[in-house]
Amino acid sequence: MTEIINRQYFLASRPGAMPTTENVQCRDVPLAPPGPGEVILRNLYISLDPAIRGWMSDAPNYIEPIALGDAVRSSVLGRVVESNSPDFAVGDVAMSVGAWEQYTTAPAAGLNKLDETAGIPLSLFLGALGPTGLTAYFGLLEVGKPRAGETVLVSAAAGAVGSVVGQIAKMQGCRVVGMAGSEDKCRWLTDELGFDAAINYKTCGDYVAAIQKAAPEGVDVYFDNVGGEILDAALLCLNQFARVAVCGWISTYNEANPPGPVNLWQVVARSATVQGFTVLDYLDRFAEGIGQLAEWLMAGKLKYREEIVDGLDNILPTFLRLFDGSNSGKLVIRIPE
Amino acid sequence: MTEIINRQYFLASRPGAMPTTENVQCRDVPLAPPGPGEVILRNLYISLDPAIRGWMSDAPNYIEPIALGDAVRSSVLGRVVESNSPDFAVGDVAMSVGAWEQYTTAPAAGLNKLDETAGIPLSLFLGALGPTGLTAYFGLLEVGKPRAGETVLVSAAAGAVGSVVGQIAKMQGCRVVGMAGSEDKCRWLTDELGFDAAINYKTCGDYVAAIQKAAPEGVDVYFDNVGGEILDAALLCLNQFARVAVCGWISTYNEANPPGPVNLWQVVARSATVQGFTVLDYLDRFAEGIGQLAEWLMAGKLKYREEIVDGLDNILPTFLRLFDGSNSGKLVIRIPE
Numbered sequence: 170m171t172e173i174i175n176r177q178y179f180l181a182s183r184p185g186a187m188p189t190t191e192n193v194q195c196r197d198v199p200l201a202p203p204g205p206g207e208v209i210l211r212n213l214y215i216s217l218d219p220a221i222r223g224w225m226s227d228a229p230n231y232i233e234p235i236a237l238g239d240a241v242r243s244s245v246l247g248r249v250v251e252s253n254s255p256d257f258a259v260g261d262v263a264m265s266v267g268a269w270e271q272y273t274t275a276p277a278a279g280l281n282k283l284d285e286t287a288g289i290p291l292s293l294f295l296g297a298l299g300p301t302g303l304t305a306y307f308g309l310l311e312v313g314k315p316r317a318g319e320t321v322l323v324s325a326a327a328g329a330v331g332s333v334v335g336q337i338a339k340m341q342g343c344r345v346v347g348m349a350g351s352e353d354k355c356r357w358l359t360d361e362l363g364f365d366a367a368i369n370y371k372t373c374g375d376y377v378a379a380i381q382k383a384a385p386e387g388v389d390v391y392f393d394n395v396g397g398e399i400l401d402a403a404l405l406c407l408n409q410f411a412r413v414a415v416c417g418w419i420s421t422y423n424e425a426n427p428p429g430p431v432n433l434w435q436v437v438a439r440s441a442t443v444q445g446f447t448v449l450d451y452l453d454r455f456a457e458g459i460g461q462l463a464e465w466l467m468a469g470k471l472k473y474r475e476e477i478v479d480g481l482d483n484i485l486p487t488f489l490r491l492f493d494g495s496n497s498g499k500l501v502i503r504i505p506e
Numbered sequence: 507m508t509e510i511i512n513r514q515y516f517l518a519s520r521p522g523a524m525p526t527t528e529n530v531q532c533r534d535v536p537l538a539p540p541g542p543g544e545v546i547l548r549n550l551y552i553s554l555d556p557a558i559r560g561w562m563s564d565a566p567n568y569i570e571p572i573a574l575g576d577a578v579r580s581s582v583l584g585r586v587v588e589s590n591s592p593d594f595a596v597g598d599v600a601m602s603v604g605a606w607e608q609y610t611t612a613p614a615a616g617l618n619k620l621d622e623t624a625g626i627p628l629s630l631f632l633g634a635l636g637p638t639g640l641t642a643y644f645g646l647l648e649v650g651k652p653r654a655g656e657t658v659l660v661s662a663a664a665g666a667v668g669s670v671v672g673q674i675a676k677m678q679g680c681r682v683v684g685m686a687g688s689e690d691k692c693r694w695l696t697d698e699l700g701f702d703a704a705i706n707y708k709t710c711g712d713y714v715a716a717i718q719k720a721a722p723e724g725v726d727v728y729f730d731n732v733g734g735e736i737l738d739a740a741l742l743c744l745n746q747f748a749r750v751a752v753c754g755w756i757s758t759y760n761e762a763n764p765p766g767p768v769n770l771w772q773v774v775a776r777s778a779t780v781q782g783f784t785v786l787d788y789l790d791r792f793a794e795g796i797g798q799l800a801e802w803l804m805a806g807k808l809k810y811r812e813e814i815v816d817g818l819d820n821i822l823p824t825f826l827r828l829f830d831g832s833n834s835g836k837l838v839i840r841i842p843e
């Protein structure tokens with residue numbers, strides 16, 4: 170058998186701000202045969218998520234930082250090319266925690282087999298039907314706990330997570346306000362996804378005034394994807410007993426010493442709750458979540474955007490688009506078969 | 507009847523930092539007769555609480571700021587000297603929201619009659635058996651939700667609220683670590699109140715290292731009375747799913763633009779919750795709380811310190827002692843009969 174070469178993008182040094190080609194470098198390494206119980210995937214899709222930027226830093230996080238020298242961790246979806254497990258045959262399609270690489274070797278126990286014949290585009294299992302959709306589902310329903318008639322504010326609302334959050338909140342009978350960074354995104358939120366109002370945070374001026382106008386009865390749930398000034402503004406618009414579900418703070422990930430939210434004391438003034446979470450908190454309920462999301466998707470109640478970029482070699486510049494707001498919906502790298 | 511003169515300390519201007527005699531001034535005003543349904547108390551005790559400093563500012567808060575020109579709002583305990591209500595007779599003792607003043611006029615509906623014959627020192631109804639004790643009781647049990655075997659960290663632990671929090675946490679079967687500002691206070695916590703460890707934050711050096719040493723299994727509940735650097739350190743010591751009960755941020759009340767907690771992002775890394783509350787959230791359960799606190803107190807399970815300072819004219823300098831850490835336990839002004 171010819172030796173297989175695995176192209177990888179690995180963490181050569183920790184980024185101080187935006188990751189550069191100094192921090193993330195390319196290498197071609199021979200692919201080792203799978204160990205006992207292991208499976209090798211030829212990756213078809215690699216998920217690009219803001220959280221990956223957090224793992225590149227060595228600050229305390231919910232999972233270990235990516236070790237220097239390791240390929241950049243991410244969710245991958247691939248086709249089995251070698252298997253040392255009775256549970257996986259060559260040709261099967263599966264999801265795994267993997268990396269920015271052409272081939273991922275992983276223990277079979279950590280893989281999630283997917284049914285290619287169900288007619289669902291595979292990339293969706295990394296997005297609306299995968300970790301992204303589950304983050305929205307559990308974060309909104311279990312952390313935000315919206316009740317019918319309440320107002321839900323979502324930042325990065327045209328993003329992969331935010332767009333799902335807003336649509337689920339609408340299904341709960343809430344008034345939904347989204348914040349996004351372009352007129353096109355805002356139109357998508359209100360005209361296609363059914364948001365009640367959208368705020369273009371790049372042009373709206375004073376955030377507090379804009380939120381108060383779009384949410385005249387105050388904010389009961391703020392689903393926070395961005396942190397920074399928008400969080401500080403949202404804190405001033407919370408109703409009593411409001412819940413802030415903190416998913417991530419994309420506005421701060423590339424800053425060396427981001428300031429804390431100066432208005433956090435408003436949680437006392439309003440008896441409000443700020444709760445962080447990750448999708449891993451709900452591992453034992455993934456099947457429930459995916460089932461519900463798939464049902465909504467098939468019924469046309471859950472819409473999504475995804476942006477698929479071809480070529481592993483485009484992965485770093487594509488990843489960086491998450492941070493300048495130029496993408497919309499789920500961002501995925503495809504490595505054509 | 508001779509005209510009664512009511513001495514009051516009123517808010518002449520909003521303090522930028524520590525309140526001064528420019529901000530809080532004295533005046534003597536004739537006491538108006540009580541309106542329909544109103545009662546006049548001759549105040550015996552006036553409660554001094556950090557929260558009062560918050561009400562002196564005009565930032566959004568859980569109750570209205572004290573209006574300029576109004577006497578400084580606080581809890582008072584007094585004897586009825588005039589009553590226009592069938593529910594109160596002259597000579598009764600009652601608690602009320604009042605002010606830094608010799609006489610408080612209030613609607614009978616807002617008063618809480620106390621039983622002088624029960625043998626409980628009256629001042630305790632402003633402290634361990636009053637708003638202070640209830641803040642500790644509901645904040646710890648309903649917001650912190652400690653479980654047996656967990657570690658509870660309390661800041662301002664020798665204060666009126668913190669000392670009660672720690673003792674209740676011990677009764678729940680928790681490991682309890684207190685932070686306080688002197689060796690004497692720390693000894694009181696461990697030797698008399700049964701805390702497992704105490705940290706003198708003025709001498710301990712690195713807060714994170716000190717907390718990690720005193721709480722080797724991490725912090726499950728942090729009862730936060732102080733904010734600032736101690737909150738930032740505690741955030742780095744939280745266990746997964748930890749709860750931070752935010753009672754108040756005394757370290758920041760006299761700062762014009764206190765920074766936000768830079769480590770707040772740790773709520774995501776640890777799936778933790780930061781929840782603000784005030785005792786008013788539990789108004790409908792006050793009777794339950796006071797009953798339980800009284801039971802513990804009579805049984806010797808709940809100890810307290812109080813510092814009673816005589817003389818309304820000492821009220822401002824005495825209040826300021828809350829902020830330099832020179833008091834211990836509940837601070838009360840007495841106006842002898």
